[in-house]
Amino acid sequence: MQKILLIEDHAEIRENMAEIMEMANYTVLTADNGKSGIALALEQIPDLIICDITMPELDGYGVLHLVQKNTTLRNVPFIFLTARSERAEIRKGMDLGADDYITKPFDGSELLNAVERRLKKNTQFADLPASEICLDRFKEKRNLNHYKKKQMIYTEGNHPARLYYISKGKVKTFRKNEDGKELIVGLYSEGDFLGYTPILENVNYRECAEALEDAELAVIPRAEFEEVLRYNPSIMKKFIEMLAENINERENKLLATAYNSLRKKVADTLVTINEKYNKEKKEGYFIDFSRDNLASIAGVAKESLIRTLSDFKNENLISLVGSQIYILNYRKLVTMHN
Known part of the structure; x- marks a missing residue:
């Protein structure tokens, strides 16, 4: 049976939630504050942590911080509990790395749906091997977008909503100055990923991408890409290495252009x-x-x-x-x- 750690200082809410999840055949561990919750998590290694934000001694943000610092717990999915009056803090929690949140008051179906959804995603990604093979999941059974020669793929200033994988063809990325003069900053070909830099940096596109010839690109939704990065440190490491390599290449190109x-x-x-x-x-x-x-x-x-x-x-x-x-x-x- 899958273990769920529930950290909630309000006794009645804690008991009701535990009862609902136990009726759904989950093993439920409970703690009434953040400190005891962390101790229990380290001892039991749960499959999921549900944690209230506002608690004495150690609040939910502190719990999440300690969970992420621990190599054993950092990949355990984490759901925040929040009151409707705390909605302004939801974004803070998600930015800090929480996987989901449940807004109080809620009914049993909302709770169980959130639990099932998060556990299912965790199981889906936990079995992926920590190697190059992980990246193959982006290349298989994908819809291919077809681009004609000189057709734009994305443009500078737009929000990055997807990751691209080049199945066929060549692509260039470029920037233009105020006079409209173009400088090509990247060349890509079959087997390359495209458009991951702004997603990793959480910024809009800083350049344009255009097909140099007729090309076919697989499209991976941003949310799915970020989900895989969250549960697979090896894939995150790979993309960070690619990002560092691109930065090094651009710095060398800048020096070459200048001198x-x-x-x-x-x-x-x-x-x-x-x-x-x-x-x-x-x-x-x-x-x-x-x-x-x-x-x-x-x-x-x-x-x-x-x-x-x-x-x-x-x-x-x-x-x-x-x-x-x-x-x-x-x-x-x-x-x-x-």
Whole structure:
């Protein structure tokens, strides 16, 4: 039987709630204050904690804080009990990490529905392995959104309501200055997640995303993504690592834009695209980006880019066939002097 810890200082409410949950075949542990509740939680390791917010000695926020600091308890789902007059504090509790809340007064069905819903979600995510395999759940049995070349996926300033997984195609993220000049800040391809940064940082989109070619993207609702992060520290760690890597790449790009020569910027752009989209180092691979996009990635004027590509062609570093670019001397591009 699943164990529920109920922390409530009001004796009548505590006894009534315990009776209702026991009738539903739950094992109920009770405590009349936060301190004794924490002690009981550490001793019994419940499957769910229901805790009143306003209590003497240690209030509900303090209980939640201690639960989250403990490695054994931090993944136990936590539900706040609150009076209608405390609704202003509900947001505070959710922001601190509570999974749900029940507003007093409530009937038995409301209580049992909340308990069942939270226990079901906890069971759903608890069995996921702490490895790369966890991320596969985002890729399977998803509805795919189809995007045409140059179609916008999301725009700067909008609220991030979903996470994207690229099943097919290439995507760019970019920002524009006041004059409308575009700077590409990210390149993505099949197998990449997109749009997780603003969700993790809880901000609106700081950039736009656009399909570089016809693409298919799986869509994961934000609430589901956040739910998985809450119950799977390994997945959270993975996305934080991806976030840190993106920050490092952007810092390096900023330095390169500020201090690298024109030739070095163009060479690095060709190398970056080749490494991103030709990871298997296949023979005959060609870069088929518009000159506008190449200039935007390099952070140079289009005319300067075209002139530099012509120089590279004359030096037998690349071959140009229409808009396609074939790299002939990869090593020299990589080691291009600044």
